[in-house]
Amino acid sequence: MYKIVIPGDFVSDDAKRAGEGTYVEEGKVYATTYGVVDDKGEIRVVAFNGKYLPVRGDVVIGKIIEISFPYWIVDIASPYEARIHMSEISTRGGKRIEFGDMNAILDLDDLVAVKVLNVDALMRIDLGLKEDLHIGRGNGRLIEVPPTKVPRIIGRKGSMIRMLKDKCNCFIFVAKNGRIWIKGKTKDIKLASEVILMITKEAHTSGLTDRVAELLDSVKTER
Amino acid sequence: MKKEGEIEFIKDGKRVDGRSFDELRNIKIDVGVLKRADGSCYFELGNNKVLAAVYGPREMHPRHAQDAKMAVVKFRYNMAPFSVDDRKRPGPDRRSVEISKVSREALDPVILREYYPKAAIEVYVEILQSDAGTRTAGINAASVALADAGVPMRDLVSSVAVGKVGGEVVLDLNAVEDNYGEADMPIAMIARRNTITALQMDGNLTKDEFEKGLKLAMKACQQIYELQRTALIGRYDKDESANFKDRST
Numbered sequence: 152m153y154k155i156v157i158p159g160d161f162v163s164d165d166a167k168r169a170g171e172g173t174y175v176e177e178g179k180v181y182a183t184t185y186g187v188v189d190d191k192g193e194i195r196v197v198a199f200n201g202k203y204l205p206v207r208g209d210v211v212i213g214k215i216i217e218i219s220f221p222y223w224i225v226d227i228a229s230p231y232e233a234r235i236h237m238s239e240i241s242t243r244g245g246k247r248i249e250f251g252d253m254n255a256i257l258d259l260d261d262l263v264a265v266k267v268l269n270v271d272a273l274m275r276i277d278l279g280l281k282e283d284l285h286i287g288r289g290n291g292r293l294i295e296v297p298p299t300k301v302p303r304i305i306g307r308k309g310s311m312i313r314m315l316k317d318k319c320n321c322f323i324f325v326a327k328n329g330r331i332w333i334k335g336k337t338k339d340i341k342l343a344s345e346v347i348l349m350i351t352k353e354a355h356t357s358g359l360t361d362r363v364a365e366l367l368d369s370v371k372t373e374r
Numbered sequence: 375m376k377k378e379g380e381i382e383f384i385k386d387g388k389r390v391d392g393r394s395f396d397e398l399r400n401i402k403i404d405v406g407v408l409k410r411a412d413g414s415c416y417f418e419l420g421n422n423k424v425l426a427a428v429y430g431p432r433e434m435h436p437r438h439a440q441d442a443k444m445a446v447v448k449f450r451y452n453m454a455p456f457s458v459d460d461r462k463r464p465g466p467d468r469r470s471v472e473i474s475k476v477s478r479e480a481l482d483p484v485i486l487r488e489y490y491p492k493a494a495i496e497v498y499v500e501i502l503q504s505d506a507g508t509r510t511a512g513i514n515a516a517s518v519a520l521a522d523a524g525v526p527m528r529d530l531v532s533s534v535a536v537g538k539v540g541g542e543v544v545l546d547l548n549a550v551e552d553n554y555g556e557a558d559m560p561i562a563m564i565a566r567r568n569t570i571t572a573l574q575m576d577g578n579l580t581k582d583e584f585e586k587g588l589k590l591a592m593k594a595c596q597q598i599y600e601l602q603r604t605a606l607i608g609r610y611d612k613d614e615s616a617n618f619k620d621r622s623t
Contacts, residue, residue: 157606158484158521159529159566174486174528183486183526185606199610200413201524202431202490230431230493273442274492297524355610 172196233276298329383540403605413523417515421505426515449478480572506552565599
């Protein structure tokens with residue numbers, strides 16, 4: 152059974168286990184966000200909604216919003232803008248990039264899969280490119296969900312996402328910032344995004360993997 | 375202003391609209407009514423109809439107003455031109471600028487601003503229909519909308535007005551009582567801790583009346599808090615998809 156809490160709700164007496172989404176006052180743990188309590192291990196409140204805060208090592212999907220030599224400025228669905236330094240590309244055995252040529256490699260509105268290299272106290276975010284730099288090519292669709300729902304879409308040890316990929320016949324890439332890239336046939340993409348929508352809506356309920364499996368099987372037999 | 379005695383405020387222990395001294399008007403709360411806002415809330419307090427939308431945390435503009443240590447809260451209280459009997463001239467005026475500032479400061483103590491340095495949390499409160507006590511309705515709505523947006527907070531803020539009409543201290547004034555009464559005192563507080571985050575007073579109260587009013591307000595804030603809480607908890611039993619954004623490429 153899940154328990155929904157709102158900011159200020161008492162969660163636990165065990166201040167030592169207080170984790171994300173909580174604060175401690177006079178030895179008691181209270182919720183800071185509106186969400187569901189998870190007390191396996193650390194006591195956390197998994198928020199229903201919220202913005203992505205970049206953490207070093209995360210893989211995220213970004214969109215180029217500005218080119219300002221020698222950086223590409225990237226929107227990563229967070230309150231803060233991030234940047235990719237030109238050297239991220241030229242060090243990859245490439246040729247020298249001239250001042251005006253940056254948009255030939257990554258242009259405005261291009262989607263990139265990037266890794267967060269560093270976040271400093273002033274929230275300057277440096278990104279590094281993954282091998283397959285463009286992801287927004289070909290028949291695909293980008294959807295955005297609250298980043299707190301990402302673990303649920305992936306499932307325990309990737310069980311949920313593996314099932315989705317198999318049954319929808321799609322390539323699905325789930326990034327830590329809540330952006331999901333789905334590639335495949337139009338019909339399959341539609342199904343996959345509908346199922347992901349259902350997962351985000353019911354993320355706080357139990358037995359979700361089974362229900363998703365059922366839904367996917369029923370769609371299969373209809374076809 | 376009408377002369378005293380022209381309106382009979384209290385009749386057989388009841389007020390002009392039939393309420394008792396310590397009775398709130400009807401409250402209705404809907405959470406997540408706006409699809410494109412990060413968090414939203416529609417709030418009704420009697421004939422007051424208020425819509426609150428929260429955006430962010432997101433990038434702060436103008437840049438020079440950023441705070442390197444914590445997020446900046448922006449609050450805009452705005453009355454629709456059709457919200458009052460005589461058309462209100464649209465746009466900010468002296469009164470709405472003051473209310474925006476006061477409301478922002480009422481919510482500031484609960485928002486954990488240091489979680490989002492340099493960012494802005496924007497709260498927009500639109501008064502669709504007004505019947506005295508819109509600032510308290512606005513604060514209640516904004517508090518729920520902030521929670522809905524997933525903004526980290528220490529607690530919720532609840533707000534209500536007390537006042538003095540016909541020589542009696544009463545709760546939650548309506549338009550007639552507010553306009554022709556003797557005093558009006560809006561209060562915002564963290565209901566569970568009885569911590570006051572905002573208090574204004576228009577008119578005069580004696581010390582005893584003030585304390586009596588404060589007690590009424592504290593009790594009423596508890597009631598409002600429970601309604602805010604029920605609205606938030608009840609939301610996830612409903613089928614809804616406001617959090618989902620779809621962008622085809």
